Amino acid sequence: MLIQEGLTLEQKLAILSDAAKYDVACTSSGIDRRGQSGSIGNTSACGICHCFAADGRCISLLKILMTNACIYDCRYCINRVSNDTVRTTFTPEEICRLTIEFYRRNYIEGLFLSSGILNSPNETMEQICRTLWILREEYHFRGYIHVKAIPGADPELIACAGHLADRMSINLELPTGDGLRALAPAKSRKKILTPMRQIQNGITADRSAARERKKLKGAQQAVLPAALRDASPAGSVYRTVSSDPDTKPISAANGPSRKCLSSPVSPGEIADAEEVIPPRAPAPADVGSGIMPLSGSHLAGSRFVPAGQSTQMIIGATPETDRQILAVTEALYDRFDLKRVFFSAYTAINDDSRLPAIGTPPPLLREHRLYQADWLLRFYGFRAEELLTEDHPFFNTALDPKCSWAIRHPEIFPVEIMSADYHTLLRVPGLGVRSARRILTARRYQHLTFEDLKKCGVVLKRAGYFLTCSGTMYRPLRFDPAYLEAELAAGERADCRALSESAGPTGRQMSLFDDFHLS
Amino acid sequence: MDQTTIFLCEDSIAGICTGLYDASASRLGYRRLRLELNTGANDMELFCRYITVDPDPEKTSKVVRAIRQKISEQAWEYVYRAMLSAEATRADDIYRYLLTGFRFGASSLNRLADPAVHRLLELDRLVGNESHYFKEFLRFESIENDVLFARIRPKADVLTLVTPHFADRLPGENFLILDVGRGTAAVHPQNETWFLSSLAPENVNDLLSGHFDEYRDLWKTFYQSTAIQERRNYELQRSNMPLHYREFAPEFEKDVLR
Incomplete structure (x- = not known):
């Protein structure tokens, strides 16, 4: 492997952003931080996109690798050691300058720093920490930073990065340990889940510390008696969601009941691996000890x-079913308190007998369905085993997961708009969090008709099949699964056209005789 | 038939507020009056009485105070944003909402199925969305003396909503945001509070001429190399970032636009 010397900054940027593009997460959400005089930058909890690339994906952060030189040979990766590509490395100063100058011009919301493994995980992680430290301490950057934790790096280095970054991620790479063994021999489940657990424990400790600080502050200022203060919503009831604007509305309403449900689909993989990694720490863990001089700086x-x-x-590089992938996803949310699990449709870029052939289109529709299901898990109170069963381990390509679920459950529908509770409304296809909340608000003041629903901004294209207002349906029809499936799929097709086109042509020429039964 | 009275308001916050004041002070009743914005080229209607409203600071502050105290602070926020929108009917829409607002107070905003409330929230959303878009897609250019200069061409008058975001974000920068369509500019001197000013279009070229910003090219490089060609989807790109917002974005300059 040859590291190319003497490249210009522009050439390096082209190589190292091209090498980073297969990483999915480019979100800048999850934290509100105001600006400060003497420094540059703030963050916004809703996240801010700054551009959209030709593939329609959001560009929010300067997504680059520190280096594309890598000692590993993961089969699926463009940067694997056996690929003959130009290798180069950014210096920390170059990364900082690019970040600041792009940020000033409002091109980006911050930095997304990932890296190939340069000589050793520790050396790589140290270099990443140095970069972040310079960015935060010398350039006084208060914008968003997302950084990868390098599996196999020392816990101290990961802790240090955690204090400098806003979000951290460790790629699970492949849904199952078998896939990992076959395609990424240098990595193991344990190597990946150990730092994930460390970060989880760090976050938990940090949140409880922040709560204590808040309480202390409140106790000094408040004139309320102590008993009242403990009962206030700022207390510990919804502790994991209170600092979480992303998930607040639903988890707050749904959190407790979700935990009660048992999980018949064993997320075995994750559970097995969990036994060999450090347990969840309910008590504050030591996350502050770092290699960088944390004390004395604002980072302390x-x-x-x-x-x-x-x-x-990565989806589609290994033969897992959607059901397995979704079970793993759920296990990650339940056991590791992850904010997001991202799916990356595998783009066939490497010539390898263990992988789909070069030129195989990425399974975009499958990725889309998984994201839809992911939303149902996080915001709609669904469990993985409700959406996919052993008999149906793959998602319906013609219908979104919520519609498929609704059609399989005629006993629940139709739902009466004036009396259904929030959780039932959320399960109606076509109603989202916002629509359900609007219905709850509006129906306190008047009796709602379908016309009123439209005025509230509720779209009845799909929901119309599943709702009643004062006992009448929106469309005069029977609740017949086969009929519904055909109707809903017809509406769905347009939405997914762009996705399925790349998976092969699914559109067809209309035929007067067949379609209108003239022959 | 009762004659309709039309109040012609000036297109400004004070103009609309004074119109609201005069309309309700006229005691004509909501069925017999309407508010319109004076564009200078209104289509005149037959059998109507036209009253031209002169902006009056005292009436304006009375209206603002009444909304904030008798309805709620939140209602004032919605009304304020609705006044910034570019919808031709906004003055009358706000008047209709205030009828509901003064009747039901703070809870009026929850009556989502009321057409007037629905319309107010719609205007608020239009303006809020557009200002968010410009927080995302506005681009600064570094010109003489490291001053940052941005141009926008919004439909709604979102300059005052967009600027605080950047003032918080870039406190140590000298920056200037110009609303090209309206000729208004927000000026933020280093470490000071920002203010509104106006800038004639012919001065813009002087500002921009003779400057080469190397980071523009670096950004274009990044924009192109970060896309996955196998996933090309221009339709999705367009729905996420409508053409309207690309006018001043360097990555969409002619040589890049395909």
């Missing part, structure tokens, strides 16, 4: 990964 009191932790896995 800084939050630890305040925007949470995420991960991603």
Whole structure:
């Protein structure tokens, strides 16, 4: 492997952003931080996109690798050691300058720094920490930073990065350990889940510390008696969601009941691996000890990964079913408190007998369905085993997961708009969090008709099949699964056209005789 | 038939507020009056009485105070943003909402199925969305003396909503945001509070001429290399970033636009 010398900054940027593009997460959400005089930058909890690339994906952060030189030979990766590509490395100063100058011009919301493994995980992680430290301490950058934790790096280095970054992620790479063994021999489940657990424990400790600080502050200022203060919503009831604007509305309503449900689909993989990694620490863990001179700088009191932790896995490089992938996803949310799990449709870039052939289109529709299901898990109170069963381990390509679920459950529908509770409304296809909330608000003041629903901004294209207002349906029809499936799929097709086109042509020429039964 | 009275308001916050004041002070009743914005080229309607409203600071502050105290602070926020929108009917829409607002107070905003409330929230959303878009897609250019200069061409008058975001974000920068369509500019001197000013279009070229910003090219490089060609999807790109917002974005300059 040859590291090319003497490249210009522009050439390096082209190589190292091209090498980073397969990483999915480019979100800048999860934390509100105001600007400060003497420094540059703030963050916004809703996240801010700054551009959209030709593939339609959001560009929010300067997504680059520190280096594309890598000692590993993961089969699926463009940067594997056996690929003959130009290798180069950014210096920390170059990364900082690019970040600041792009940020000033409002091109980006911050930095997304990942890296190939340069000589050793520790050396790589140290270099990443140095870069972040310079960016935060010398350039006084208060914008968003997302950084990868390098599996196999020392816990101290990961802790240090955690105090400098807003979000950290460790790629799960492939949904199962078998896939990992076959395609990424240098990595193991344990190597990946150990730092993930460390970051989780760090976040938990940091949040409880932040709560204590808040309580202390409140106790000094408040005139309320102590008993009242403990009962206030700022207390510990919804502790994991209170600092989490992303998930607040639903988890707050749904959190407790979700935990009660048992999980018949064993997320075995994750559970097995969990036994060999450090347990969840309910008590504050030691996350502050770092290699960088944390004390004396503002980092000593800084939050630890305040925007949470995420991960991603590659879809379509290994033969897992959607059901397995979704079970793993759920296990990651339940056991590792992840903020997001991202899916990356495998783009066939490497010539390898163990992988789909070069030129195989990425399974975009499958990725889309998984994201839809992911939303159902996080915001709609669904469990993985409700969406996919052993008999149906793959998602319906013609219908979104919520519609498929609704059609299989005629006993629940139709739902009466004036009396259904929030959780039932959320399960109606076509109603989202916002629509359900609007219905709850509006129906306190008047009796709602379908016309009123439209005025509230509720779209009845799909929901119309599943709702009643004062006992009448929106469309005069029977609740017949086959009929519904055909109707809903017809509406769906347009939405997914762009996705399925790349998976092969699915559109067809209309035929007067067949379609209108003239023959 | 009762004659309709039309109040012609000036297109400004004070103009609309004074119109609201005069309309309700006229005691004509909501069925017999309407508010319109004076564009200078209104289509005149037959059998109507036209009253031209002169902006009056005292009436304006009375209206603002009444909304904030008798309805709620939040209602004032919505009304304020609705006044910034580019919808031709906004003055009358706000008047209709205030009828509901003064009747039901703070809870009026929850009556989502009321057409007037629905319309107010719609205007608020239009303006809020557009200002968010410009927080995302506005681009600064580094010109003489490291001053940052941005141009926008929004439909709604979102300059005052967009600027605080950047003032918080870039406190140590000298920056200037110009609303090209309206000729208004927000000026932020280093470490000071920002203010509104105006800038004639012919001065813009002087500002921009003879400067080469190397980071523009670096950004274009990044924009192109970060896209995955196998996933090309221009339709999705367009729905996420409508053409309207690309006018001043360097990555969409002619040589890049395909």
